[in-house]
Amino acid sequence: MGADHMWRTSTGKGVTVAVLDTGVDSSLPELRSQVLEGKDFSYKPKGATVDTNGHGTEMAAVIAGTGRSGGIQGVAPGVKVLSVKTGSGPRFGDLASIYLKAMRYALKRGARVINLSETILSPLNEGDKKKLQDGLDEINKSDALIFAGVGNDAESDNFAGYPSSLPGAVGVASVDQSGTVSTFSTHGPQVALAAPGEGIPGHCTDGGGWCEESGTSHATAIASASAALIWSAHPKWTANQVLRVMMQTASKPKGGVPSEYIGYGIIRPGQVLLDGKGTRAQRTSIRCSRTTTQGRAPPHLRPPHRRPTPPRALRTPRTRPQPPPQQVAMAVVATRSSTLEPVWP
Template sequence: MQIEKAWKVSKGDGVTVAVIDSGVDASKPELRGQVLPGVDVTEAPTGAHVDTDGHGTQMAALIAGTGAEGGVQGVAPGAKILPIKDLKGNRDIGFELALHKALKAAVASDAKIISISQGATHLGLEEDGVQKLVDEANKKGKLVFASSGNDREEGNEGKYPAKLPGVVAVGAANKTGTTSKFSAYGPHVALAAPGEAIPGRCIGASGWCQGNGTSQATAITSASAALIWAAHPDWTNNQVLRVMMETAGKPEGKVPSRYIGYGTIRPARVLLQGEGNPGPADVNPLPAAQERLASKPSTPPAASASTPADDKPAAAAGEQSRDRKGSRDTENSGGVAKIAWIGAGIGAAAALALAVYALFRRKRA
């Protein structure tokens, strides 16, 4: 992604990213001064800066971490984080309603980008309300990114809100640009980003772990949008998204691919090479979004139980829809990945250890 070179052009200054998650611990060295007050919409609020889960803090650091004191170096260290807390732990009640409240707060905020690294199989009676908020976010000039889900090998149902028209659904790819074997796919997937062996603070333990999931891919995509928007503040949400789609590393075969959409993100091609035509300011480049905004709201489906997406060990990358710029995988096998406990700042040394990714299981993608 050539992020260090891209920082010479943009670090995301002036852009706020709303992170809908489990809250953000603003006391972490890499997040000091990066996190706005935020809002807690959970049933028993304790504050948006209280993160008993750890997932939201991970996502925020990937977006805007400064790398201070050897901490996580995010993709857009000049951006600010608006934490919107809608999850508190494993057994959250009323996830669909909480997501609706969180998205409503994000739409009403000054955040240009809304990053949602969580999801459920169904939104029940809240689906219509969430869809209307997505429509409103688009009309107000915001970008909404959400993780496609990690259930490709368990039925590939995919997750909401990523499947809603107007949401930019993000899949995960490995270092070769190949879709990750766990990454949910379908016609709604718009973009892909790195989602394997991503550094972060361990959840439920001290030290550093490598995480895998469409959650991480979504955070990195949101941060990349912040880099581009900061460099082109006069562009609209549609124009930022369009250049991201145009400059993405294209999949083999049909575009969009049902595995990595329009490709794996390449923000440096916009920032360093000046590639990408922003096009019309008022036309959403996602066909489903265009159709949705031109039609009447959909009728909500009958209520059904939600099934959260889980962050889990990355199995080997799949063979489908490889980024044309990536190398070809030859021998891939599944299984729990070896985890590197690393200093996530640039140039930090790594000490190898094994870790179990059950810690990452949560109501998220």
């Protein structure tokens, strides 16, 4: 069952999703009239709609693409995207400051969902971690949700990057369309949910056409869009209630929850929107992506001697050009079936 069935109930209308990324090119046909005027917080600002990398535009299309003129059909075509451009500064601490400013700006502009499909893959000092934590705390207090990709480093050092490894972020892992955990998807106690992150259609950056892309970036964007669909259908729900039903209705791993690979399961917004499943409660103990029963963060997984690397957009290399996409919202996202189970690689 495709997302068009869910759109009869909700398209995400009335919800603003802030995309903290490389900028969003609002001139794409599928993003025209979808992008709100935002702000560029990057080290050398050129404007929030200038995207020389293409990553932020891709995430915006996955979230809110309308499919106009044969373009990408996103998961929540009724939402408005707020482009909040981040980028990197001359050192990693500057990026922590940029993220803090960007989070605060997104809240000020009324974003209920914040999408962060990037991660800092280098150790941070306590001061810089506090900046990120302050931003996450303000998001939680403002009754908003931030979904952050956990990273694509499972096949290397499996480092838990920032901010997905801090309390308050909803860490998102990747699975393929069959529910198999992506081999690249970073795992650990920071994982809260999983979503499809392989074979996602996108614009090729090397001369046009369509490419299939993979990464926890895309999984994060799909999770953010799914939250927007639910919130649009239930505008009086709190952030805790939205997150709670997403976790309750997710396809559970066979080994019980939470799983270090898919957290509380693979998201299934159709269970909420079409079947009315999920019990909304005023509070939930699983509010943050990586909070344990004591609310403490697990140890870092990166060796302290490793040389720092630049902050990374969470996508893997593109595959060969593909035919024009029909829609990003795949059946695994919208399914109401209770039989979907992850298959471990």
